[in-house]
Amino acid sequence: MxxxxxxxxxxxxxxxxxxxxxxxxxxxxxxxxxxxxxxxxxxxxxxxLQHYRRIFTDESWYSGYINSLEYVVINTIISISVALPAAYAFSRYRFLGDKHLFFWLLSNRMAPAAVYALPFFNLYSAIGLFDTPWAVALAHCIFNVPLAVWILEGFVSGVPREIDETAFLDGYSFPRFFIRILVPLIASGIGVAAFFCFMFSWVELLLARTLTSVQAKPIAAIMTRTVSAAGMDWGLLAAAGVLTIIPGALVIWFVRNYIASGFALGRV
Amino acid sequence: MDKTVNQKAWFLVLPVFLVVAFSAVLPLMTVVNYSMQDTFGNNQFFWNGVGWFKELLDPSTDLGGRFLASLGRNLFFSMVILAIEVPLGIVVALSMPRQGWTVAACLVILALPLLIPWNVVGTIWQIFGRPDIGLMGYTLNAMGLDYNYVSNAVDAWITVIVMDVWHWTSLVALLCYAGLKSIPEAYYQAAQIDGASRWAVFKAIQLPKMNRVLLIAVLLRFMDSFMIYTEPFVVTGGGPGNSTTFVSIELVKIALGQFDLGKAAALSLVYNLIILIVCWIFYTVMTNAGAERKVQAESEPATEPKPLAALKPVTALKPKEGVA
Structure with a gap:
């Protein structure tokens, strides 16, 4: 059936x-x-194994992986930690301009990266963050923070309101309630949101490439540049590609039991 | 569930507001600033008013012609991939195994393409499709088809569309699967008792349960295909000629290639405006659907999935639930 x-x-x-x-x-x-x-x-x-050996011994290659992981992790941490309180607020309270704010956030998730490439380049050059993982991590916040708020709001709404009230009656302060009670209750939701932040930050190339030049160049950019310079080194290109799939595959394996509900963004 | 009015909630939202405003509002202000000016290099800017916008929307000029052509291509592309991915995703979701280790295996494999960096997706299909070294290109040519995505516009389009189907159908399938999983067993039993056909079950039970996630899927897929950049850029570079140059590719060409800031900024604003409008339509539809569902659920909680006239689950459901 x-x-x-x-x-x-x-x-x-x-x-x-x-x-x-x-x-x-x-x-x-x-x-x-x-x-x-x-x-x-x-x-x-x-x-x-010559292609893999080359990648693991040549610093200009393997540093790309480290750079990529660096900004992905920074981005995930920033996104989740700012999105959690906001998700709680959107789920529990009504306040001035809440609907408009939510829509504005959502519209940023949809904004094309190409529009922001050039202004971001100017902005991060001006404040001296250009070519650091922080620039890419902050730039990726534009689509990951709204997404994290959206996912977490669904999960927070799944927690009965009575739990908040009981906790406050028991004398929990707000921060203590938040960390001790709410966060453990929506742990799987946080995992799902972190998975999505990781995913979208890991796969994005245009902003990551525009905002870095030497020090923080992501693996994706190294792949495109080295190939055009070295002609047709297909084997090396393929080996680098395989290595970029592995972190994603590992992350999927860890969250495989939550994938289905996660992709519905906690709101089926 | 009524929400209480509490203006202090703004303090909780403030960090998000600041982070997103920093990376959205500031750059957007730069864009608006540029869009009104012209530059001849050396950081000398001249006031140009709405000149760029006029040019952009006038197909007889170079800029307008390029923009409108790429916009048309992009809309056509989005429609084609939606028409393929949504039905295919539903079919795949319905084909998921029901239990055992195969479920986890299928989920992991389905999710795999979503976690591959977009330029690597392009690389994979470049390697896969090349007539000299790619399995697909080689096989098609060996079968007598003259396939070459580098020189033939139709082949390039097919490659880009198949690539997108490969890349993103899983997202639709996983969303639909999540929707299907939330259907209680009792609904199927009720349908069985009433002797409903397979098609009736799909139309009366599964589709209504999926429509919310389907809406999310269509929204995400439309938006992401509308701003697609990396994958076609890696595979075809926008070519042959301009045949696969989508709006984002055109924009990056103008902004970072020619450093034509005024034109690029004007294009960005119009592009963003289109996205904003479509996003708003979807958002309204979605919140309305949510509100309707809530009202419906409150008035008649047991018959939520809008049963067929022939299929009256309420009475049939009650004893069954007790047994289960």
Whole structure:
């Protein structure tokens, strides 16, 4: 009753469609460049680790991964910590301009990064944050903070109001109630929100590339530049690509039980 | 649940307001400032009033022609991917296994494309689609199809659309799956007792339960496809010619490529305005749907999923629930 006829076939076909391009990337990353260019092979006939070795030994490559992770983590922490109180306020209280504020936040989630690339460049150059992870982390707040508020608001609304009232009657102060009672209650929601902040900050390239030049260059930007300079080093490009998939795959594995409710943003 | 009026809640919202205002309002003011001026380099600016906006909306000028053409391409692209991804996402969600380890496995694989950096998505499809080294390009050419996304505009479009379907259908599917999961077993049992067909179950139970998440899915997909930049840029670079140049690509070309600040700023504002309007329409529809649902739930709590006339779950439901 729940599902449709032929569902196993549909699911299998769709998963193959999803995995085939990724397989090709992985396959490519283990081939030598000579093999990639000269023959068409479905699996590496002369498997090599040379591309991975190069990435892990060359500082200009592996520092890119560290830079990326750095601004992603900073961004996630900022987004969650400012979004939590706001989510509580939106969920529990009515105040002057609340609906307009919520819409304004949401509209920032939808604003195209291309619009902000140039003004951000000017802004962060002017305040001296250009080419630091902080610039990228703050810039990514423009779409991650609204998203975090949106997700967390759904989860806070799922907590019965009676719990707040009981806690206040028991003499909890607001900050103590917030940290001791509310945060543990919506821990899974915080996990989901953090997952989304991680995800959108990790996959974004345009702002990250515009706001960095040398010191804080993200791996995504290093990939695009090195390839154009070195000609057609397909193997190296593929190996770098595979390594960018791994953090995402790890994060998914940790939140796999919450993925379904998480993608509904806590409001089914 | 009535919310209490409390103006002190502003203190809780203040940090969010400051962070977002810092990264949204300040840059936007710069954009407005630039959009009214012209520059000949050397940081010399001249007042240009609404000149750029006039040019932007006039298809006979170079700027206006480029903007309107890319806007048309972008709208067409968004419509095509919505028409493919939404039905496909629903079908995939309905095809999810029901229990066991396969559920977790499917969820993880489905979510995988969403966590890949966008330029790597472009790289994956570039490598996959190239006629010389890519599996897809090579196979298609071996089958006698003349496929080359670098030189043929139609092939480039197909590649970009298939890439987007690959990248984002999972989001729609996961959202729908979450909606489906929230349907209580009793509804299906009631439908079974009434002998409802598979299609009736979908139309009367599953679709109404999904419409809220579907609205979110359509909103997110429309917005993200409307501001798509990285993936087509990596794969086709906006080419061949200008055939896959979307609005964001055009904007970055003008702003960071030619450093034509006035034109870029005017384009940004119009672009943002379109997004704001669409966003507002969706937001209104969504909050109205939420309010309607609440009213409906309060007046008749048991019949929330709008049953078919032939399908009266209320009476059939009660004893079943007791048994379960």
């Amino acid at each position: 729940h599902s449709i006829p032929g569902r196993r076939v549909i699911m299998a076909l769709f998963l193959i469609f999803l995995l085939l391009p990724i397989y090709w990337l992985v396959n490519m990353s283990f081939k030598t460049n000579a093999e990639i260019v000269s023959t068409m092979t479905l699996w590496p006939h002369t498997p090599t």
